[in-house]
Amino acid sequence: MSTILKMKNITKIFPGVRALDNVCLDFEEGEVHAIVGENGAGKSTLIKILTGAHVPTDGKMEIYGKEYSHFTPHEAMELGISAIYQEFILVPYLTVAENIFFGREQTKGGFLSKAEMNKKTRELCLEMGVEVDPKAKVMDLGVAYQQIVEIVKAVSQNAKILVMDEPSAPLTTNEIDAMFNVVRKLKSKGVTILYISHRLEEIFEICDRVSIMRDGQYITTAKTNEIAKKEIIAHMVGRELGETFPGGAGSTDEIILEADGLCTRKINDVSFKLKKGEILGFGGLVGAGRTETANALFGIDSLDKGHIKVNGKLLKVRSPKHAIQNGIGLIPEDRKKHGLILSMQVKENITFSILGKIKRWIFVDTKEEMRISEKLQSDLSIKTPTLKQKTRNLSGGNQQKVVIAKWLATKCDVLIFDEPTRGIDVGAKQEIYHLMHELTKDGKSIIMISSEMPELIGMSDRIIIMYEGHINGELCAGEYSQERILELASGQEFGGLGA
Amino acid sequence: MKRKFNVGDFLSKYAIVLVLIALFVFFWIASDTFLSRMNVFNIFKQVAVVGIVSVGMTMVLLTAGIDLSVGSIIGVACVLTSVLLVSGMNAGLAILITLVVCAALGMLNAFFINQLKIPPLITTLGMMTTLRGVAYLITGGMPIFGFDSAILVLGKGMVFDVIPVPMIIMIVIFILGWLFLDKTRFGRHIYGVGGNEEATRLSGINVKKVKYIVYSISGFLSGLAGIVLLARINSGTPKAGDGYEMDVITAVVLGGVSISGGEGKIGFVIIGVMFMGVLTNGMIMLNVQEYVQWVIKGFALLAAVSFDRVVQNRKAKVA
Numbered sequence: 001m002s003t004i005l006k007m008k009n010i011t012k013i014f015p016g017v018r019a020l021d022n023v024c025l026d027f028e029e030g031e032v033h034a035i036v037g038e039n040g041a042g043k044s045t046l047i048k049i050l051t052g053a054h055v056p057t058d059g060k061m062e063i064y065g066k067e068y069s070h071f072t073p074h075e076a077m078e079l080g081i082s083a084i085y086q087e088f089i090l091v092p093y094l095t096v097a098e099n100i101f102f103g104r105e106q107t108k109g110g111f112l113s114k115a116e117m118n119k120k121t122r123e124l125c126l127e128m129g130v131e132v133d134p135k136a137k138v139m140d141l142g143v144a145y146q147q148i149v150e151i152v153k154a155v156s157q158n159a160k161i162l163v164m165d166e167p168s169a170p171l172t173t174n175e176i177d178a179m180f181n182v183v184r185k186l187k188s189k190g191v192t193i194l195y196i197s198h199r200l201e202e203i204f205e206i207c208d209r210v211s212i213m214r215d216g217q218y219i220t221t222a223k224t225n226e227i228a229k230k231e232i233i234a235h236m237v238g239r240e241l242g243e244t245f246p247g248g249a250g251s252t253d254e255i256i257l258e259a260d261g262l263c264t265r266k267i268n269d270v271s272f273k274l275k276k277g278e279i280l281g282f283g284g285l286v287g288a289g290r291t292e293t294a295n296a297l298f299g300i301d302s303l304d305k306g307h308i309k310v311n312g313k314l315l316k317v318r319s320p321k322h323a324i325q326n327g328i329g330l331i332p333e334d335r336k337k338h339g340l341i342l343s344m345q346v347k348e349n350i351t352f353s354i355l356g357k358i359k360r361w362i363f364v365d366t367k368e369e370m371r372i373s374e375k376l377q378s379d380l381s382i383k384t385p386t387l388k389q390k391t392r393n394l395s396g397g398n399q400q401k402v403v404i405a406k407w408l409a410t411k412c413d414v415l416i417f418d419e420p421t422r423g424i425d426v427g428a429k430q431e432i433y434h435l436m437h438e439l440t441k442d443g444k445s446i447i448m449i450s451s452e453m454p455e456l457i458g459m460s461d462r463i464i465i466m467y468e469g470h471i472n473g474e475l476c477a478g479e480y481s482q483e484r485i486l487e488l489a490s491g492q493e494f495g496g497l498g499a
Numbered sequence: 500m501k502r503k504f505n506v507g508d509f510l511s512k513y514a515i516v517l518v519l520i521a522l523f524v525f526f527w528i529a530s531d532t533f534l535s536r537m538n539v540f541n542i543f544k545q546v547a548v549v550g551i552v553s554v555g556m557t558m559v560l561l562t563a564g565i566d567l568s569v570g571s572i573i574g575v576a577c578v579l580t581s582v583l584l585v586s587g588m589n590a591g592l593a594i595l596i597t598l599v600v601c602a603a604l605g606m607l608n609a610f611f612i613n614q615l616k617i618p619p620l621i622t623t624l625g626m627m628t629t630l631r632g633v634a635y636l637i638t639g640g641m642p643i644f645g646f647d648s649a650i651l652v653l654g655k656g657m658v659f660d661v662i663p664v665p666m667i668i669m670i671v672i673f674i675l676g677w678l679f680l681d682k683t684r685f686g687r688h689i690y691g692v693g694g695n696e697e698a699t700r701l702s703g704i705n706v707k708k709v710k711y712i713v714y715s716i717s718g719f720l721s722g723l724a725g726i727v728l729l730a731r732i733n734s735g736t737p738k739a740g741d742g743y744e745m746d747v748i749t750a751v752v753l754g755g756v757s758i759s760g761g762e763g764k765i766g767f768v769i770i771g772v773m774f775m776g777v778l779t780n781g782m783i784m785l786n787v788q789e790y791v792q793w794v795i796k797g798f799a800l801l802a803a804v805s806f807d808r809v810v811q812n813r814k815a816k817v818a
Contacts, residue, residue, distance in 0.1 A: 320701050321704070325703070337695070338697055339701070340698055341691050341694035341698055341761065344691070352691060352704075353703050353704075355687055355688075359684065363682040392814065406702070
């Protein structure tokens, strides 16, 4: 086997973040090469550099013996690099054949030659060992078949290197087996596959080699038959918990919120209790149902089954409005999209949910508004020239504080933090952590969804770990280690350690 | 932290004021009669209809919506009031019924937008044609004359012999609109829906209710404008208000209200309205051919929208 692609000292710096740091990787022709790492390890950035979506800050790539400082998206395609993302890039209203030949339609005398395209599509699919009706509309296909269409499309473009980003995530067990067969077919045709997955079992089943990344750095590469799962996990987490976390207030035994058997379209039988003054961490992989649990509590997704009690009182949450009235606040993951109105002033954002309470006759009581905003500004030390500043002009950390201020203004007792420090610089992170502890000392209770292991371990009084829509385990203070959390998050049964 | 004075920011904020002044000076020089007392009052009388409607349109655009049906609602209001008056109904009652009907028509717009999730552009486009048809059907295509002259004071009346009543109505509506948008929580909610609808919903605000209110206000004010127009032209014609949506939207966008919603101040909208009034009137005074007027007005809208896009894109880069 010969080396097809070499990444040499690739570094990618985003403002404030070193997403990739001196990464060196080799890929061999016709191998299935797994790339693993925690959220934020740099896998997505790596893919984007390969497909030409990002330009590396430094480093070189060598393909077929030729050196490049970066690829344009067009070059990447010409060189035979394709990627299959978690979100498929297909046109749902077109047929399978039309999608596969999208942008490269076969014509005869200026007209589309549908019969020809359908025939070629059928042949390509049969080569992969699957049968798909070329005339079926993509929107009518199941996820597994849509994925096949993506793969066939890549193959028809002469893909030599195929990046697959979490390909098994949307599939059932049987479908995964079928997908593996396709991968083996591709491999036998000499296609190199970069297989990105959180599910370590799969990697042992389908991959030849595995490379491990952590915090933007390349750690090591090993043959899958020469490395144990425990070793992989150890490499993935292998950092010291560098950041310091303020000591917690310690929770009381008083139960403030109780979720019992919550079921929505995305989660299944989620039950837990939140104590007053507690920070309850929610760990798990992206898509494990943590945000969806928050959505159920906050009335965004409607409950199919189960109930929520706040302070022992049964609660029917039909909309965010009800949740807020019952003292629940949500600090969403994407604060720009869901948390703030960037075109509004800081003070207007802070008081947005309590305008009904600060009125004088029918008008907003602007003096009261200013008083409340100034108080929260100094409590949370929000840095802004004036409270009349448009929120879009604030830094990420300060924007996050404005969202928190908004919920503190509603005087809610339960705060759900979804990825509280995403996209926030280190200094501001520490401030947010301190703030969260101050809040629990004031008797607020916090549900914290976090994909950052140090944060989860450092901040939580208890950690619930979710996997594929249900709770897969709960760890109390003193019980948790990064390895244990990662094992539960990647689907191992509770108690089933050492597997 | 002290903010530096930025020429670019100043210009982008007050551009419309400068352009209005320039336009004014241009017509003053180009036409002998433009600045006559008579004509200035004429301008104020003429802008009143567009001005009243533009307050409602401002609210609609702030929610990132649009209302193309305003011109046709003016037409419906015009003929409905005439029919009621000719039937011998008390003028006050006729006006009240018309306003309620027009508010309900606005609410119907919001029904399609909220309940059936039809984009505002399409919903109100459909309503625009439908209601124009209704206006013609009510009168059988003919204008209606000969009703109680009590109503004419709304269109032709003067206070202290100098200030036209339509202008007073317009100013009152602008003040109410300003109080509503800038001083009440409903106003904040309107800005919120346009700025970030999802974040607004997640802040516990009933977004649908906001839209019902906004489109109803737009319908109501179009009705009021229709009555003022009727009182001025003294004839219930089904053609009334034809094409006004164009003038109104141009005025509002010229006044700095973003077509993507969430940003804009009603104080500047009145400048946009004056601009459209001065432009229309000045072109007539200079005997500009009607087709040329269309070209210029259409271009004014495109220029205003392009300017808005440039400003918004620049902000998006900052954020």
